[in-house]
Amino acid sequence: MPSSIRDFAVDEDHDGRIDLHDSADDIVASVANYLHAHGWERDAPVAxxxxxxxxxxxxxxNDLTPKFPLEQFEAWGYAPLQPLDPGRLASLQQLEGPAGPEYWFTFQNFYVITRYNRSPLYAMAVDQLAQAIAAGVAQADAAR
Structure with missing residues (x-):
């Protein structure tokens, strides 16, 4: 979108132009700038x-906006499968997994990803890909 390029694109490699086709530095910094401007919370969970x-x-x-604390979802009968701050605001999504319906708590960072691309499936894929990359980096670091 031209307005997103105007408002969020960054010349990270400092070559005097914003190149969103061939400059990885400009691309990554521009996406990061977009996410930051839309409320990304550093080191916070996505889902x-x-x-x-x-x-x-x-x-x-259907609502992607995190509105209720996790403790409210627990009172409604939805438990997290990992330790999380019971006061953290969340929404609840049902997505189709390989074995059928899966329920996911989604947080502010998930919502921010859906400001970039409105599809909950896209946001989940981004999060799962990021986790797989991080796991691979950690495994490579441990092997050194």
């Missing part, structure tokens, strides 16, 4: 698996 219990209440699965 975390949720497990509904047998009595889980119906929750609006």
């Amino acid at each position: 975390a698996r949720a497990q509904p219990d047998a009595k889980a209440q119906a929750v609006d699965l």
